[in-house]
Amino acid sequence: MPQPPPRPPSQPLFTVTQDALVIADFGPRTRKPTTVGRRPHGPYRHLFAVPGARAFTAGNLVARLPMGMFSVSAVIMIAGSRGSYALAGAVTATGLAATAVVAPWTARLVDRYGQARIAVPATALAALGSLALLLCAHYGAPDWTLFAAYAATATTPNTGGMSRARWAHLLNGDEKALHTANSFEQAVDELCFMLGPVLAALLCGALFPEAGTLVGAVLMMTGVLLFTAQRSTEPPVRPGVEGLHPRGTSPLRAPGMRPLLAVCLATGAVFGSMEVVTIAFADERGHRAAAGAVLALQAAGSFAAGLLYGSLRPAGPAERRHRWCLAAMTALMALPLLAAALTGSLLVLAGALLVAGTATAPTMITNMTLVQSRTPEGRLNEGMTLAVTGLLGGIACGSAVGGWAAEQVSATAGFGVPVAAAASALLLSLLTPTLTNRGSFTRTSRPVEPVRPVRPVPPAPLA
The missing domain is CATH 1.20.1250.20 (MFS general substrate transporter like domains)
Structure with a gap:
């Protein structure tokens, strides 16, 4: 007796009962991926x-x-x-x-x-x-x-x-x-x-x-x-790197690195002077113990701005973003000066520092991006440590200048030191020529061989 052909697994089975038509699907159950209503990964x-x-x-x-x-x-x-x-x-x-x-x-x-x-x-x-x-x-x-x-x-x-x-x-x-x-x-x-x-x-x-x-x-x-x-x-660990930046090249000699370290020095002066002046301002008002909490608000604003800035897509070259960030930091550093001069309130100063801190992280993020791009291959840790060293030197200088201003003039006048330091960083960045991806920053895997002239071949004599 001939047998019916085998039914494909994906084909449903039809059958009839006394008063109903039954359709049974014995195919494998697979969940189809869907993107409707699903948020993309951050x-x-x-x-x-x-x-x-x-x-x-x-x-x-x-x-x-x-x-x-x-x-x-x-x-x-x-x-x-x-x-x-x-x-x-x-x-x-x-x-x-x-x-x-x-x-x-x-x-x-x-x-x-x-x-x-x-x-x-x-x-x-x-x-x-x-x-x-x-x-x-x-x-x-x-x-x-x-x-x-x-x-x-x-x-x-x-x-x-x-x-x-x-x-x-x-x-x-x-x-x-x-x-x-x-x-x-x-x-x-x-x-x-x-x-x-x-x-x-x-x-x-x-x-x-x-x-x-x-x-x-x-x-x-x-x-x-x-x-x-x-x-x-x-x-x-790379034993040697060919191309524009061999291992023996110091990051200090890399194109555009020294002006960038000078900007780091001025940026560090912003941080050092702001810390000392804020402590002096709180001490003048009899709330020296609250200075740590006030400074923590500045770090909190920078922390939140850093996470938000990282979730955004970077637009344009890093040099241009760095200048915009320095301009924003210069403008926002004027807020603590205005809060101290116009109100004299430690609470208002805390709010101003929270807002001013939002420009710190984007500036440092873009700064480190530039350091990475300008550091020779195989010397990345050294290049970034030089940037940190510049920041530490700026913090020391800023602390000294800010402390002198707070003691010799007033704590309120001392808030002008971070503004001047931020403006100096912006000016240094504006005076530095923009370096493109050609020339100085092009890294090649091996040096290009020079083209050698070819000696012409004399024609064969005619028979």
């Missing part, structure tokens, strides 16, 4: 979908949090044990100067030998310096030992620069994703410098004066170990 979700990104970011966050703790912890610890804020300030200033000298050399070693091989011993040496400072302050060692111990912490590696180097390696030229990564890293910097002092003051006040330094050293060492353990995302 840029940060795409960013952390990169394999290994979450792991190295977590360790880096732990390592970077103490960066905002050490100075405050050292001041509280030394002033509490020696009774001298002048000594505490001199010790922290010495550590800052030592960091400005040593940090570029540490970054150069990181580029040459790899993050794990250099960052771990350098962090261990810095942690030992912090512990030595703790013991010298606690047991009443001579004052010169405090300077020597705190100077040893200058070997602390630039963990933020190493994280940015990993993003540049993983994203491999994706400018939009790199813009988001730089925005996230700058927001993390603001978050660490916002939470670090608060955590340090809480530990030193609730436990014992040395608690902030001790916890900071443990967090730094633990975070660097977790960060460097993620070897799959570590940028490879």
Whole structure:
């Protein structure tokens, strides 16, 4: 008896009952993908979908949090044990100067030998310096030992620069994703410098004066170990780079780098002067303890602006965006000056600082983008550390000028120093010639061979 042909699995089966027609579908049940009503993934979700990104970011966050703790912890610890804020300030200033000298050399070693091989011993040496400072302050060692111990912490590696180097390696030229990564890293910097002092003051006040330094050293060492353990995302060490920027070329000699570092110096002066002047203004009104919370609002505004700026698509060349950001920062830095001069209210000043802080992160994000683009291949950590060194030098100069203005004139007049520093940064940027993607910034994989003249071949003699 002939059998009916087999029914395809996707074809429904028809049958009839006494009073109804039944259609049975035995085909496989698959859910069709649909995009109706589904929101697209945000840029940060795409960013952390990169394999290994979450792991190295977590360790880096732990390592970077103490960066905002050490100075405050050292001041509280030394002033509490020696009774001298002048000594505490001199010790922290010495550590800052030592960091400005040593940090570029540490970054150069990181580029040459790899993050794990250099960052771990350098962090261990810095942690030992912090512990030595703790013991010298606690047991009443001579004052010169405090300077020597705190100077040893200058070997602390630039963990933020190493994280940015990993993003540049993983994203491999994706400018939009790199813009988001730089925005996230700058927001993390603001978050660490916002939470670090608060955590340090809480530990030193609730436990014992040395608690902030001790916890900071443990967090730094633990975070660097977790960060460097993620070897799959570590940028490879290149023995040599062909093209325009060989390995021997210093980032200082790269086209457009020195004017950019000068802008970093002026930008750092904005931060340093604003911090000192704000503390002096709060002290004049009898609310010195509230100065930390007021400054935290500026960091909070910068943190929020950094995350928002990273979610936007960058438009136009980075040089033009940098100038617009500097112009916005110059304009917004006038708000604290107006708030202090017109109202004299610390509460109004806090709101002005919150708004003024929104220009900080976009400026620093674009600045770091330019540093990355102008740094020679294989020297990225060194280039970004030079930018951080410029910022630290500017912070030191800005603190000195802002403190002088607040003491010799008034705290209100001191708010003119950040405005002048921001305007100087803008002027330096405007006077710097715009560099295009041709010429100075073109990187080639191998040098172009010169065209050799071809000797003409004589014609063969006729038979």
